[in-house]
Amino acid sequence: MAKESTKKAVVLMSGGLDSTTVVGLLLQRGFKVFPLSINYGQRHKAELESMKAIVKYYQDAKTSIEDVMELNLTDIAKIGGSALTDQKIAVPENKEIGKDIPITYVPGRNTIFLALALAYAEVKDCKVVGIGVNNLDYSGYPDCRPDYIQAMIGVAKLSSKRAVEGRPILIEAPLISMDKKTIIEVGMKCNPKVPYHLTWSCYNPKHKLTGGYEPCGKCDSCVLRAKGFREAGHLDMALKEEKSQAPTSTQA
């Protein structure tokens, strides 16, 4: 059995609020973080820009974080079945979160993401794979439920070379029982603070007349984010920054 010299973790990163909190929590626990970003043809490419800004923030803060490993796997969108990857399906504006499986659900997404993260963790000899799923806000998604994550933990215990050597990779989903309010509160207490002003949540961004993107404010993800900041009693500085840079265009 090989010794663990450094605590290392792959974190599935999207540029969103949840995965950035997982990065912050693992850095605080002394892990060296290997961010993994997967472009599977989702619409919200603004996330990718956010993610790079977040990594730079942590690198400037002298924490132990590697450059992001970006996998361009846009052919995954050929599988279809979701508004997030199929341009022909419209992203709906929020009606009732958590009642049914939303059209923004991407079949198999977390299984694909965790599989790739486990592979990357195996090659980088990481002990942990971190993922930002939470079951309270996304109860409609089959692959955000605790029993699903538990099943993937079981796979991780068996699937790698590390597993054969008796040091299996551990999947951690530290946000699984938190709502957005709690996540924001936890992240604000991290040292360094989780840079929520750099995170991106919107499923349906609009091009700004002045360049870049602005969130739609109406999709499930925007609604959950706004509710989280309101309940946590914090201003969403990402929106504030948007507003202070330039007057936003009205929605097309």
Add this chain to the structure above:
Amino acid sequence: MAKESTKKAVVLMSGGLDSTTVVGLLLQRGFKVFPLSINYGQRHKAELESMKAIVKYYQDAKTSIEDVMELNLTDIAKIGGSALTDQKIAVPENKEIGKDIPITYVPGRNTIFLALALAYAEVKDCKVVGIGVNNLDYSGYPDCRPDYIQAMIGVAKLSSKRAVEGRPILIEAPLISMDKKTIIEVGMKCNPKVPYHLTWSCYNPKHKLTGGYEPCGKCDSCVLRAKGFREAGHLDMALKEEKSQAPTSTQA
């Protein structure tokens, strides 16, 4: 709970002997087969050509098989860690099969493949995902062991929209306890016969002077294939065809 009108199955297809046998077995059981092929940057691209010929064979035989869904996910190779995806690591010639984890092992491959197959099965509303892993010939691969497959079956039970509806996707690995000899014997008894003459196994193909590829005859996969045909008492018609078309060049 929705009714199952047609029995449908996604099969992970490589163009190799094992996955083609799984296709043959599921077709014989009356399934409509959706072949899924994933190009993850592996060296043996000759497999892709074989796969198309195999699908054509079954379509000509009037069995119920869709055109192959080919996903080009070559960025997966950026994860590294295997001779099959990293051009800088040489594919070794056979020494001792099954003693250690071979360098041809691709970290996380079966987890990534099954995750993608589960997503495709969900979109196509398939009941079954078929995979050609076998534990006897590939005992050195962590992700070919029965307990690993069992863990993935557990994930499939929970991960999809179908699972939420009480009709989870079933992962089937019908070859798990067969060696190559048995697989070939089973495939030869299928109706229609599994077209082994069109399958491709070599990890390390050489360009032929006359165009196309020829198997190296020395890698693990070539050695296992030759042993299987010898023990099953069948000629490997793929090799016969190669030889009859043109004299083969010597290895570079």
